[in-house]
Amino acid sequence: MNEARRRLGLGGIGLCLIGTGFWAVALIVAPHLIMIDVSLRPALTLSEMGGPKDHWQLANYLDLVLDPLSRGVFFKTIWASILITLVSLAVCYPVAFYLAKLASGGALRVLMLLLIVPFWINEILRTFAWQLLLAQKGLINAALLGLGLIPDPIAFTRGHTGVLIGMTYAYILFMVFPMYSAMESLDRNQIEAARDLGASWWRIHRCIVIPHAKPGIASGCIVTFMLAAGSFAVPQILGGVDSLWFTQLIYNRFNVSDWNQGAAYAVGLEILCLLFVLAMMRLFRVGLSDIAR
Amino acid sequence: MSGIFQARRSSVRTQRAAKAFTRRTLLARTASALTVAAVGPFVVSRGALSSSGELIWFTWTDYSTPDLVAHFEKATGIKVTVVNFGTNDEAINKIRTTGGEGFDVMNPSITMVPNYTDFELMMELDESKIPNLANMLPAFYEKSKDLGGVWQGKRVAYPYDWGTEALAWNTEAVTLAYGEASFGDVWKDEYAGRMGCRPRSALNGVALAFEGEGRLPSGSLRKAYADADTAHLVFGETSKFIIERKKNITMFWANANDYPIMFLQNGVVIGQTWDGPIFTLKNEGEPMMYMAPKEGALTWIDSMCIPKGAKNVEQAYAFINWALTPEVGGLMSLTTNYNSVVRGAEEFTNDQFKKNFQEAYPGDALERLWFYPPEGSQYTAIEQEYADKIMAA
Numbered sequence: 001m002n003e004a005r006r007r008l009g010l011g012g013i014g015l016c017l018i019g020t021g022f023w024a025v026a027l028i029v030a031p032h033l034i035m036i037d038v039s040l041r042p043a044l045t046l047s048e049m050g051g052p053k054d055h056w057q058l059a060n061y062l063d064l065v066l067d068p069l070s071r072g073v074f075f076k077t078i079w080a081s082i083l084i085t086l087v088s089l090a091v092c093y094p095v096a097f098y099l100a101k102l103a104s105g106g107a108l109r110v111l112m113l114l115l116i117v118p119f120w121i122n123e124i125l126r127t128f129a130w131q132l133l134l135a136q137k138g139l140i141n142a143a144l145l146g147l148g149l150i151p152d153p154i155a156f157t158r159g160h161t162g163v164l165i166g167m168t169y170a171y172i173l174f175m176v177f178p179m180y181s182a183m184e185s186l187d188r189n190q191i192e193a194a195r196d197l198g199a200s201w202w203r204i205h206r207c208i209v210i211p212h213a214k215p216g217i218a219s220g221c222i223v224t225f226m227l228a229a230g231s232f233a234v235p236q237i238l239g240g241v242d243s244l245w246f247t248q249l250i251y252n253r254f255n256v257s258d259w260n261q262g263a264a265y266a267v268g269l270e271i272l273c274l275l276f277v278l279a280m281m282r283l284f285r286v287g288l289s290d291i292a293r
Numbered sequence: 294m295s296g297i298f299q300a301r302r303s304s305v306r307t308q309r310a311a312k313a314f315t316r317r318t319l320l321a322r323t324a325s326a327l328t329v330a331a332v333g334p335f336v337v338s339r340g341a342l343s344s345s346g347e348l349i350w351f352t353w354t355d356y357s358t359p360d361l362v363a364h365f366e367k368a369t370g371i372k373v374t375v376v377n378f379g380t381n382d383e384a385i386n387k388i389r390t391t392g393g394e395g396f397d398v399m400n401p402s403i404t405m406v407p408n409y410t411d412f413e414l415m416m417e418l419d420e421s422k423i424p425n426l427a428n429m430l431p432a433f434y435e436k437s438k439d440l441g442g443v444w445q446g447k448r449v450a451y452p453y454d455w456g457t458e459a460l461a462w463n464t465e466a467v468t469l470a471y472g473e474a475s476f477g478d479v480w481k482d483e484y485a486g487r488m489g490c491r492p493r494s495a496l497n498g499v500a501l502a503f504e505g506e507g508r509l510p511s512g513s514l515r516k517a518y519a520d521a522d523t524a525h526l527v528f529g530e531t532s533k534f535i536i537e538r539k540k541n542i543t544m545f546w547a548n549a550n551d552y553p554i555m556f557l558q559n560g561v562v563i564g565q566t567w568d569g570p571i572f573t574l575k576n577e578g579e580p581m582m583y584m585a586p587k588e589g590a591l592t593w594i595d596s597m598c599i600p601k602g603a604k605n606v607e608q609a610y611a612f613i614n615w616a617l618t619p620e621v622g623g624l625m626s627l628t629t630n631y632n633s634v635v636r637g638a639e640e641f642t643n644d645q646f647k648k649n650f651q652e653a654y655p656g657d658a659l660e661r662l663w664f665y666p667p668e669g670s671q672y673t674a675i676e677q678e679y680a681d682k683i684m685a686a
Contacts, residue, residue: 257389
């Protein structure tokens with residue numbers, strides 16, 4: 001506190017507190033309270049508002065639990081988000097390791113730039129680009145057909161493949177960077193010592209790199225999971241006829257002017273995602289402070 | 294003397310400022326400038342919008358063509374800002390969120406207008422300010438009253454244009470003839486993996502096909518719009534039919550932007566779609582056709598309304614009057630490929646447009662048009678419930 005006072009002065013501390021307070025109250029707490037209030041009321045017309053029907057009830061939440069359709073879509077979304085997280089992890093782990101421990105100087109800068117540059121383009125545009133790449137007459141199918149590898153075009157965007165590819169790509173930075181910064185602090189001598197003692201590369205990763213990078217892996221996974229479960233644009237654009245995301249169900253509720261049920265669904269998604277993340281953190285013995293590092 | 298003194302003082306001040314200007318102050322100032330830029334619009338919008346000579350036009354993505362906007366600006370001297378929506382639901386949610394503020398004139402489907410008036414979001418329109426109403430085809434003027442244009446005896450919406458949802462197909466893969474072609478045809482197994490539709494309107498199309506086949510009593514779909522039990526009965530049947538054939542569907546479309554990717558990129562050869570965007574593809578030389586089925590094309594009328602919170606009301610009336618001239622009706626048709634409700638507008642279209650129209654509505658197709666009834670929020674919710682079932686199946 002004294003250090004902060006010396007560096008910022010009382011005014012500075014006050015500004016920080018006001019800023020943080022405004023952010024926490026106006027942008028997090030208040031919208032949540034409003035959303036919870038809306039979610040507990042039934043959908044009413046203007047004339048019914050404030051009338052006898054306008055009181056708190058649990059119907060909107062019960063619907064989420066009892067309606068097999070919403071429940072099914074909900075668990076499918078959670079499951080698919082886990083899958084996307086695992087695929088992202090598998091794709092990004094080697095990349096992060098290469099960046100942190102193998103690449104040097106110029107190569108590192110070029111690779112970093114290559115990772116970041118696509119993200120200067122809007123996410124929606126990138127997703128539309130994938131739609132063109134993955135279409136039945138798109139570039140990927142044309143290439144595979146031209147090489148004679150497949151007899152008929154693959155319908156990537158009919159099922160979940162398009163969404164899986166699109167999201168893994170969309171959230172790659174959120175997975176790579178936490179892992180990269182965790183691995184960077186690992187002393188390269190440890191890896192070399194293990195190698196000198198005859199450890200296989202798998203054992204080096206299992207016993208040295210992964211335990212050291214665990215907080216980075218955990219925070220990458222948590223962020224990717226939350227982004228995937230809450231994603232709307234990617235499933236809306238790349239999702240096929242067989243892939244309905246829970247966020248789309250929420251959107252549809254708002255579309256039919258039932259903001260109340262939409263709000264209840266949104267609160268439900270938030271709570272269950274939170275519980276899931278907390279459970280995962282306990283399972284892998286990672287604390288909040290590890291992730292914030 | 295005093296001039297020199299001032300100059301010296303200011304140079305001292307400049308030097309002091311220069312010394313004080315460190316990297317930290319630069320960062321701090323940039324941050325505050327960014328904050329003002331980000332928050333600014335919320336603070337200034339009220340005042341800025343009320344200045345005269347401006348109009349915010351809230352309309353469908355394919356309605357605000359550059360030619361139309363330029364024509365309006367030239368004809369009236371009013372500067373237009375376009376804001377787009379892709380679906381009726383998106384439009385009503387935006388208006389509900391702002392309480393009807395922020396937009397001056399908009400084009401929701403007339404049958405959706407009751408959803409706005411339920412929340413008192415539309416202004417009553419003053420007929421005396423729209424002399425060009427005399428140009429409107431009387432049938433549309435009359436029909437629009439019962440379809441949502443009049444609320445509690447007050448006029449809240451006038452027709453802007455009309456169009457249909459019917460059969461679109463690729464002529465290289467499919468052949469359809471008027472009088473035989475049905476809304477049921479798109480579900481044939483021979484088109485499996487090559488068809489596209491929209492869940493909510495597919496429920497309607499299949500219902501009309503069922504009425505034609507006698508699987509549902511005649512008039513069931515019309516009744517479903519007014520009666521919840523009938524809606525559950527009708528969509529229970531039609532959703533079952535669609536879910537059994539779900540493997541046939543290649544792609545669901547959500548708005549007009551999806552058609553090029555559906556027909557040109559994803560190998561779809563037949564579908565239930567809107568008319569205008571298919572005509573556009575056809576005019577661009579794609580082997581596409583669009584035609585009403587024997588049950589009658591699903592017909593919508595899009596309207597002109599002024600939301601309750603509109604700031605530029607006089608300009609909005611100027612827009613309505615402008616839109617109701619035959620020349621603009623023709624230009625609208627040419628650039629969007631939808632049909633005008635203005636008498637004599639066809640004289641300002643071209644042969645291509647007229648040919649597309651005749652091919653789309655041959656024989657008695659115009660007499661058989663099936664006009665969407667007004668849609669209450671209860672109906673919309675039931676229709677969406679079954680659409681969700683189709684999507685989740």
